Amino acid sequence: MNRELWLLRHGKAEHNGDIADFDRCLTAKGERDVKRMGLWLKQEGLCPDILISSPAKRALGTAGIIADTLGLKKPSLQQDGRLYFQGIVGLKKVLADIPVSPGRVLLVGHNPDLEDLLAYLVGMGHLPGSAGPMMPTAALVRLHMPADWSHLPANCAQLLAMTHASSLS
Structure with a gap:
């Protein structure tokens, strides 16, 4: 069975020292970028079976x-x-709890956890080099995954695509 894991970093959020990190909302730019990503997914015929x-x-x-x-x-x-700053361990627990039936799973979360999971699953040598973050805000990564997610070893996934909202028209 072909299974894909999609990792989507949240859109750009407000930076106001008076607001707790958990309660930070998307900026207007963040909303536009995420909408652009959603429209691109729709245009490409890409739709997740589960969105967490x-x-x-x-x-x-x-x-x-x-x-x-x-x-x-x-x-x-x-x-x-467990998607809120619980590290790779938390993310792997989320993945282990997902039934085998969904073919496409989309996780929406935060850096550095998403980048750390990406590097763990694919291996740093298989990721494109970049001066900035691998996953800037509203970036989507698609991975080809093994069928069983209960115990994911390092380097078990294949990078299918990395799409940045800023590159979409």
């Missing part, structure tokens, strides 16, 4: 825009606290 988001406001806002743009039913959008 960090419960942080900026991640939920990102997931909601993607779900709305793709016309996903609300029950397909799930929240999981």
Whole structure:
């Protein structure tokens, strides 16, 4: 069975020292970039079977825009606290709990966790070099994964595509 894992970093969020990190919302630019990513996914005929988001406001806002743009039913959008700065261990636990049936799983979360998971699953030698972050805000990575996600070893995935919202017209 072919399975794909999609990692989407939330859109650009406000930076206001008076707001707790968890409660930071998307900026207007962040909303535009995420909408652009959602429209691109729709245009490419790419739709996840399951969408799981960090419960942080900026991640939920990102997931909601993607779900709305793709016309996903609300029950397909799930929240999981282990996607909010729990490191690779937390992310791997989320993945281990996903049933085998969904072919395309989209996680919406945060750096550095998403980049760390990407490097772990693919291996640094298989990632494109860049002066900036591998996954800037509203960036999407698609990975070809093994069928069983209960115990994911390092270097078990293949990078299919890396798309930055800033590169989409």
